[in-house]
Amino acid sequence: MKSIAEAYKDFPILNQTHNGHRLVYLDSGATTQIPQAVMDALETHLKKHNGNPHRGAHILAVEASEAYESTRDTVQRFINAKQREEIVFTRNTTESLNLIAFSYGMNHVKKGDKIVITIAEHHANLVTWQRVAERTGATLEYMYLNETGHLLPGEMDKIDATTKIVAFAHVSNVLGMEFPVDELIRRAHEVGAVVVLDGAQSTPHKKIDVQALDCDFFVFSGHKMCASQGIGVMYGKRHLLEDMPPFLLGGDMIEYVQEQSTTYNEVPYKFEAGTPNAHGAVMLKAAIEYLESYGMDEIQAYEHELVEYLLPKMTAIPHIHLLGSADPAEKHGVVAFTVDDVHPHDVATIMDSYGVCVRSGHHCAQPLGAYYKVPASSRLSMYIYTRKEDLDAFLEALKKVRPTMGFKD
Ligand code: PMP
Secondary structure, X not given: OOOHHHHHHHOHHHOXXXXXXXXXXXXXXXXXXXXXXXXXXXXXXXXXXXXOOOOOOOHHHHHHHHHHHHHHHXXXXXXXXXXXXXXXXXXXXXXXXXXXXXXXHHHHOOOOOEEEEEOOOOHHHOHHHHHHHHHHOOEEEEEOEOOOOOEOOOHHHHOOOOEEEEEEEOOOOOOOOOOOHHHHHHHHHHOOOXXXXXXXXXXXXXXXXXXXXXXOEEEEEHHHOOOOOOOEEEEEOHHXXXXXXXXXXXXOOEEEEOOOOEEEOOOOHHHOOOOOOHHHHHHHHHHHHHHHHHOHHHHHHHHHHHHHHHHHHHHOOOOEEEOOXXXXXXXXXXXXXXXXXXXXHHHHHHHHHOOEEOEEEOOOOHHHHHHHOOOOEEEEEOOOOOOHHHHHHHHHHHHHHHHHOOOOO
């Protein structure tokens, strides 16, 4: 097995300077960098096998189909889905959630029903359910959190007999924490609700087993796990997919089209209208193989070690406050924070002047910001190529933020 501590060498983009400093990329929660092996896979595909999948009998169309479909097999194995037909390709997590909301939600939720989510959801897993609630007359109910990012006592009781959908992030993109996923899924199933698990921030960082989780839907994006932007996955249990109407209409999702009516292709194709992102699929397969060459458990353990290294040092700096838990045992490699008296955009700009890339803003979770009365924050997020040296550079830059703004302590 290769050493993860050396993985950064696989990423050409990291081998550069910015503002006279080594470029330190700590925004992997937004999007990840791409290793050479994944670039090579795309290059080979473009040079030898590029065609339009599922369209045509010629060699390049056939090879493009094979490449695209073999990614489906790889994803099925990667998240341990029971059947390959349960893997639907989309553009990203957002499109996957829209597909579920419009195709499942609109058809299975009615007035008087409830959709239950947490207050920490990404807008993609929130605005979608707002729309379903608005259109169907259902109620959207939130489970609230305490100061350290844990569900308040009794919040899970909101999942009751009227609940049809429970949707939540597997790992929060702001708090970097997991909710009690097993208990939430058990409770949802006890009342007959389906569970939509947003795996955007978990799939890249830990082993996923959708059968063990027993979630009904699971979604994630390729660009957060070393593949390209524009390829995402929607997993759904087959009996649910069979029962859902198509989301987008057009080529490839049909069986027969007549002047006034159409019959649809079978799953998963009825959800994949139009020319698919085969290039993204090629990169997703190569990215999964790349991550597996290090091992998903090993990646999780490596990032945990980094979190253990970082958090005590970070919380020892005066005027720094973390969102959610500061306990490394509860935190994935996503750490949102504020600096007293300094706007998060200024924090990010000052850090950038030292070559350190962090995110700032509301992180697409405005209701959480409003709830915590922290409308914006800065966020560091790590991945397989992050090193202790990167975290040291981050800590040094962080210490310079308040002095740069003219504060004396
Ligand atoms: N959910 C979570 C938890 C996320 O972190 C993100 C990306 N920030 C999304 C959904 C949306 O992902 P995408 O932009 O790839 O659709």
